[in-house]
Amino acid sequence: MRKIIVFFGLLLLLNACDDGDFTIESFDFTNATTNSCNSGESGFFIYKISDNETLILQLPEASFVNTITPLGEPRIISINSTNKVIYRLYNGSLSNNVICTTIPPANPTVTKEWNALSGNIEISTSVNKQVDENTNATEITGYTHTIVLRNVNFDTGNGNQQLFTELVFGDFVTSSLRQGDFDVNIAQCGSDNSFLFKIPVIGSSTPANVPPQAMTLRIDPSLFVAEVTPENQPRTALMNGSSNFLRLVYYNGIISNEFLCASETPTFPIPIEEFNAANGITNISGIIEVTTTIEYEIPTDDQSPIIGHRHKITLKNVTMTKVSTSPELEVSFNLGSIYEFGEFVVLL
Known part of the structure; x- marks a missing residue:
């Protein structure tokens, strides 16, 4: 009788832990290149493609300020109805044209979409320079924005959710203002x-x-x-x-x-x-x-x-x-x- 009671107790405990709110799934975009759509226009977003998957961050382009951040003090942007994080799975391989097109193509099509409900987007910014070995002159060529998602909770559909305590999105590079040709008269x-x-x-x-x-x-x-x-x-x-x-x-x-x-x-x-x-x-x-x-x-x-x-x-x-x-x-x-x-x- 004692063994039966212990068995049912364990069963109840397992059922209590599995409330249907979370699924155990993951994805990895570490080696994917970051691209953007609609730069300088409304509807700007950045994204990564890995075969038939894409991870999209839709947030104001002004979020990527060309100013370095102190070490360990990233800019923090809350995920909400304006600042969105979206994961999509398609039924075929993707290209940049598919993601940025204004009219959805017939193929491939989205088979799964997760929308982030909450969490933070952290952006750490550093400067990029190049050196002219002949003159020792340096030039600022752009800024690298390293993006990490913290405590992001995705709505995976059917009442389920997926929580990521840390999800490394990767780097997004913006160009800096560049010098013109100063080979002109004083x-x-x-x-x-x-x-x-x-x-x-x-x-x-x-x-x-x-x-x-x-x-x-x-x-x-x-x-x-x-x-x-x-x-x-x-x-x-x-x-x-x-x-x-x-x-x-x-x-x-x-x-x-x-x-x-x-x-x-x-x-x-x-x-x-x-x-x-x-x-x-x-x-x-x-x-x-x-x-x-x-x-x-x-x-x-x-x-x-x-x-x-x-x-x-x-x-x-x-x-x-x-x-x-x-x-x-x-x-x-x-x-x-x-x-x-x-x-x-x-x-x-």
Whole structure:
């Protein structure tokens, strides 16, 4: 009799644990590539494909901010009616065209769909850089957003649910704003040699991640003396954040010489991202060099009349740091061992 009682007790305990709310299933998208649909439009989402399965995260594109996160402090987004996580199983192999199409294809078709009821989406962001081995210049190419789903509870249909305490979605990479072609002439405001700038040409063929921008150099005008500098003996100064100060600014609209020379700051366009030069260290970094030569009237020979002095500005090992309200999250890049800012002529 005692054995019978123990048997029924165990049976009741097992039935109490299996209330029909959870199923034991899993999926793995670790090795799958992250793609996106509808970038820059409504209905943006990212997804991964593994054979005939897909895992979809539908959340605002602005969730992927190009700002690094502190170590161990990811951005946390709650799963709800706006921020969705969806798992789908199809009856055939998938392609990106199938997922992103606005009109569902006849094949393959969805055979199973799970929708997340609750949980959190954690996003940790780091910066990606590439190095030019010839010049030692670094460039910010984009940002990697590592996504982990926490305590995600899926509605698997028929009253069943599946809970994942941790589900690694993987990485999603966004591009950064990129520099334009600064191989253009130096401009200045009238005869003011203390403020020089360069504006790359932005045209219809310019990539979307190369916005209107300007590189401006506030520089001590005493570096532009009307005397030829001895060979290999340029005049030098250091970046100091005031009288010698380099900025790279990206704008949300087309800019002009008049815009940069305006005595009052225009209301449009406005800066969307700004990098400032770090202060220099003697013989190490943030160095400004000015080399001065004679400018002759064409044709150039010993008999040609002198019309002015040509000043060539070279920057050495200048680090540009993105303006941020949190210094510990600052992102920077280097213009390289030698960066030719450009030349301009001061007429006699």
